[in-house]
Amino acid sequence: xxxxxxxxxxxxxxxxxxxxxxxxxxxxxxxxxxxxxxxxxxxxxxxxxxxxxxxxxxxxxxxxxxxxxxxxxxxxxxxxxxxxxxxxxxxxxxxxxxxxxxxxxxxxxxxxxxxxxxxxxxxxxxxxxxxxxxxxxxxxxxxxxxxxxxxxxxxxxxxxxxxxxxxxxxxxxxxxxxxxxxxxxxxxxxxxxxx
Amino acid sequence: xxxxxxxxxxxxxxxxxxxxxxxxxxxxxxxxxxxxxxxxxxxxxxxxxxxxxxxxxxxxxxxxxxxxxxxxxxxxxxxxxxxxxxxxxxxxxxxxxxxxxxxxxxxxxxxxxxxxxxxxxxxxxxxxxxxxxxxxxxxxxxxxxxxxxxxxxxxxxxxxxxxxxxxxxxxxxxxxxxxxxxxxxxxxxxxxxxx
Numbered sequence: 001x002x003x004x005x006x007x008x009x010x011x012x013x014x015x016x017x018x019x020x021x022x023x024x025x026x027x028x029x030x031x032x033x034x035x036x037x038x039x040x041x042x043x044x045x046x047x048x049x050x051x052x053x054x055x056x057x058x059x060x061x062x063x064x065x066x067x068x069x070x071x072x073x074x075x076x077x078x079x080x081x082x083x084x085x086x087x088x089x090x091x092x093x094x095x096x097x098x099x100x101x102x103x104x105x106x107x108x109x110x111x112x113x114x115x116x117x118x119x120x121x122x123x124x125x126x127x128x129x130x131x132x133x134x135x136x137x138x139x140x141x142x143x144x145x146x147x148x149x150x151x152x153x154x155x156x157x158x159x160x161x162x163x164x165x166x167x168x169x170x171x172x173x174x175x176x177x178x179x180x181x182x183x184x185x186x187x188x189x190x191x192x193x194x195x
Numbered sequence: 196x197x198x199x200x201x202x203x204x205x206x207x208x209x210x211x212x213x214x215x216x217x218x219x220x221x222x223x224x225x226x227x228x229x230x231x232x233x234x235x236x237x238x239x240x241x242x243x244x245x246x247x248x249x250x251x252x253x254x255x256x257x258x259x260x261x262x263x264x265x266x267x268x269x270x271x272x273x274x275x276x277x278x279x280x281x282x283x284x285x286x287x288x289x290x291x292x293x294x295x296x297x298x299x300x301x302x303x304x305x306x307x308x309x310x311x312x313x314x315x316x317x318x319x320x321x322x323x324x325x326x327x328x329x330x331x332x333x334x335x336x337x338x339x340x341x342x343x344x345x346x347x348x349x350x351x352x353x354x355x356x357x358x359x360x361x362x363x364x365x366x367x368x369x370x371x372x373x374x375x376x377x378x379x380x381x382x383x384x385x386x387x388x389x390x
Contacts, residue, residue, distance in 0.1 A: 007243050018221055026213055036231075037235060041206070047263075
């Protein structure tokens with residue numbers, strides 16, 4: 001049963017994502033969110049906000065991407081988007097470490113399963129296909145909701161300006177789900193000073 | 196934007212599932228697992244163990260079911276399968292409370308979204324369609340893996356016998372994924388006394 005050994009080795013390893021904490025808190029601010037429950041929440045976002053996707057987006061592929069998208073954090077940890085004044089997230093160093101993590105983690109799976117899942121993760125990271133663009137936009141929307149609900153959250157903690165938020169978050173949300181960004185923008189202005 | 200108001204009200208409400216704790220711990224035994232991260236883990240199980248499903252099972256529908264399947268616990272809490280000597284889980288009282296919770300929670304959504312998701316939840320609960328049977332089998336497999344990994348876990352805590360495990364867990368796993376139950380059975384015998 002070497003095949004099931006490999007499948008379960010991967011699934012047990014994946015359990016560790018429940019111990020990777022993000023900068024964002026739960027909506028009630030009671031504790032930081034971990035990357036496993038965050039990934040669950042995003043899959044639900046995809047199901048519920050499917051009507052906000054551009055024509056041609058395959059929601060089932062988006063859901064699969066979102067389930068996988070943070071697994072590399074088991075090795076690399078979460079790199080908050082506003083940390084190091086926005087310079088750490090997406091840096092070449094972080095990208096290289098995440099690629100090594102993807103090799104290791106998806107490499108635990110049987111050869112007919114692992115490469116397909118690794119390719120789906122790489123597609124998400126590249127953010128070039130319509131499915132990946134929509135998935136990325138949801139990944140940026142959820143912390144905005146939590147920060148609004150918890151009275152500013154990581155925007156206060158990292159001293160983020162409205163302009164930085166537009167660059168780091170708004171442009172990415174608007175690319176995949178423009179009406180959602182318009183909606184959120186109107187609701188978060190109160191957390192920032194006059195432009 | 197009443198539509199997005201309703202969609203986000205549901206997604207914010209769903210955040211509360213991250214605070215519903217299950218009987219099962221993480222694989223390292225460090226803390227109890229919550230129902231949101233459990234649901235994420237099961238979606239990953241469906242992706243990775245798809246080859247164990249019977250012919251005709253639609254894995255994308257299974258993933259959607261698993262993402263939704265525990266949302267009613269926001270109102271009802273998790274009812275451990277081995278609690279009250281196996282009598283609480285699936286009782287008429289619990290089923291009625293969960294149906295009321297489903298009405299409330301899925302009722303937050305727009306009328307063209309909520310009923311479809313509620314129907315998918317009801318299909319999972321009924322466990323009659325091939326998709327629901329496979330989804331239920333994964334829901335029973337995951338705690339077995341965690342109990343093996345953590346040295347007995349809830350089997351020790353609830354004083355479960357191998358016979359009770361066969362009835363409460365084994366039959367349901369075997370119905371959807373027979374080879375998986377055979378595999379797990381061989382690996383968990385050591386946690387129970389001689390039959």
